Amino acid sequence: GAGVSQSPSNKVTEKGKDVELRCDPISGHTALYWYRQSLGQGLEFLIYFQGNSAPDKSGLPSDRFSAERTGGSVSTLTIQRTQQEDSAVYLCASSPTRSWDTQYFGPGTRLTVL
C-alpha cells in the first residue's frame, strides 16, 4: 500500500508568513509523529499523536508551532510568523500503534524561510 506522504515537498516562504505542512499517514496507523532536521543538526522530535490527541506538546520549539490531527488520519503542522531559524526538513512518520520501533517515515517537507 501507499507509504506516508507529505505535502508540499518544498516550501519557500517569507519571514513572518504562516505555513501549513501536511502529513498523510499510512492507512490504519493510529500513531503519527513529527520531527525536523535543521541544517547541520540532528533529528529533533516535535510531537506525536495517538489517535487525535497529543499527550506531550513540550517538544514544539515555540508557541508559533502547533499541530493537529483530525479523524485519526491527516495531520497538519502549522508554523505562524515564520522565522529564518524555522528553515529545516520537517519529517512525519506513522506507526500501527504507538511504537518507536515500527515508524515509517515520509519523504519530508523542505521549508526555507527567506
Add this chain to the structure above:
Amino acid sequence: DQQVKQNSPSLSVQEGRISILNCDYTNSMFDYFLWYKKYPAEGPTFLISISSIKDKNEDGRFTVFLNKSAKHLSLHIVPSQPGDSAVYFCAAVNQAGTALIFGKGTTLSVSS
C-alpha cells in the same frame, strides 16, 4: 544541554571490516534506545533497538551493546558494506515515554 551525544561526526571503514558507532547519554532513567539510518533525501529507517534490561541485541549484521553503568551504547555493523554508507542516529525514549531524544548523527562511509 545534549542528553544524547554522538561525539564522532563521521567514520570511514573499509568494506568487510567492522563499523562501530558510539553514543553516550546523560540521563540514567532512559530505558529504551534505538538506532536509525538515514540516506540523503529520504526519511530515517529504524535499524535496531535495545531495552535497558538487556546489554546486547543482535539482528543480522547489526548488534547494539548497552553499558548502563557507563551510560554508553554502541552499534556494531559486521561486515560493513558500501550500502551501509549513511547517517546513523542514536535515540533514547524519554522517561515519560512520550518523546524521542536524538543524537546529532554519525556519517558512516564504507569504501569498497
